[in-house]
Ligand SMILES: [Zn+2]
C-alpha cells in the first residue's frame with residue numbers, strides 16, 4: 001500500500017471532515033523542499049477523494065515570522081532583518097511586498113503541478129482575529145503551557161512567560177520585542193537589541209502595549225501550530241522530520257492541542273527532506289531551486305514521482321542527473337501501461353503523480369536533449385520522422401514537443417559538455433577528415449552504407465562494433481572519428497542514437 005493510502009485509511013477511521021494542513025515559511029525564497037510539504041499533502045487529498053471522504057486541503061503562508069536571514073543576492077533587504085516577513089518590500093518592485101511576490105509565484109507554479117490548496121496568510125489570520133479565542137486561552141493558561149514546554153527544554157522558561165510576540169508599534173520589528181506582562185487583552189513589551197540567526201537586531205527602546213485583538217504580533221511557533229489545528233480543525237499534517245525529532249515542535253504542539261485547546265491533534269505524515277546537488281537547500285547560501293526553475297527543465301510529474309516514493313529517505317536532486325530521474329519515471333510509466341513488470345507500487349506512484357490524464361511518451365529525455373539541438377525550429381514532423389528511424393512510433397506528440405523543449409533547456413543549463421554540441425560546417429569537417437587515418441575514413445564510409453537499412457539504434461550500434469572488428473580500428477577510435485567529423489570534439493551523445501537523430505542525407509554525405 002502506498003503511504004498516502006495508509007494515512008487515508010487512518011484518517012477515515014477518525015471520521016468526519018478531513019482537513020489536511022500544509023504550510024511554508026516565506027522568510028526565504030520558497031523552493032522545492034518547501035513544496036514537498038504541500039505536494040505530498042495533495043497525494044493524501046487525492047486518495048481520500050477516491051474513497052469519497054470529505055476533504056479540505058489548506059496551505060498557510062508563514063508570513064508573520066521575523067525575517068531572520070537575508071537571501072543571497074538581496075543585501076538591500078538588510079535593514080529589514082527582524083521585521084515581520086509580511087512587511088518587507090518586493091526586491092523586484094513588481095508586487096506590493098516580498099511575500100506577495102514569492103507567494104504568487106509559488107502558488108501559480110503549484111497549479112502547474114496540479115496542486116491547488118486553499119491558501120491563507122498567517123498575518124491575515126491574526127489581523128482578522130481568527131485566532132482570538134485560541135490566543136486568549138493561551139494567555140490565560142500560560143502557566144500550564146510553560147510547564148509543558150519545559151518538559152522538553154534544557155533551560156526552563158520562567159513561570160511568568162508571556163506567549164505573545166508583539167510587533168513594535170514604534171519601529172515595526174517583531175524579533176526585538178520582549179513581552180513584560182499581560183493584563184486582559186493587553187500585552188506590555190519593551191523593544192530591545194536581540195540576537196537572531198542572521199545577526200543582531202537593534203531594538204528601538206520603545207515601551208508599549210499590544211492589544212491581542214488587533215493581531216499585531218504572533219504566538220510562538222509551537223503554540224501557533226496548535227492554535228491553527230484547533231481553528232481549522234486539522235486532522236492531518238505533513239511535516240519535515242526536523243519538527244518530529246525527539247522534543248521537536250510537533251510533539252509539544254500535540255500536547256498543547258490536546259490538553260490546553262481540547263483538539264485531538266492531527267495525524268502526522270513525517271518526511272525526510274531534499275538536498276540540492278548534495279547540499280542543504282538554502283536561500284541564504286544561494287543553493288535553491290524553485291518550482292519555476294524545475295518547470296523550465298522538466299515535467300512536473302517527474303518531481304512529484306520522486307516526492308511520492310518512500311517518505312523516510314533523504315533524496316538529493318542533482319541537476320546534472322535529471323535524465324536519471326526521468327528514466328526512472330519512464331520505467332514507472334511502462335509499469336503503469338502494462339509494458340513491463342513492476343515492483344514497489346511504481347505504477348500506483350505514477351498514477352498519483354499525474355496532473356492530467358496519463359498519456360504514454362517513452363522517448364528518453366537524453367534523446368530529446370539531442371533532438372532539440374539537431375532539428376531546426378524543433379519541427380515536429382521532422383522529429384517524428386527521425387524518431388521513426390529509431391523505432392519510436394507510439395507516443396503523445398504533445399508530450400514529445402514539451403519534453404524536447406525542456407530537455408533542450410536542461411542540456412544548455414546543466415547538461416554535460418558532450419550533450420552540448422554544434423554540428424560543424426563543411427570547412428571544419430574537411431580539416432577533421434584530414435586528421436583521420438585511411439582506415440578510420442574507410443570505417444565512416446562503411447557506416448554510411450548502413451544508414452539506409454532501417455536498423456534502429458540498437459541494430460546500428462551493433463553494426464558499428466562489427467565494422468570496427470572487421471576493419472581493425474578500435475571502437476574508441478571509431479567513435480572518436482564519428483564525433484570529430486560531426487561536432488569537432490572527442491565525445492558526443494551515444495553514437496548510434498546521435499547518428500539516427502540527424503538528417504540522414506547530411507550524415508551520409510559527411511561520412512562518405
Ligand atoms: Zn514582484
Ligand SMILES: [Zn+2]
Nearest residue numbers: 168171191204
Ligand atoms: Zn522598536
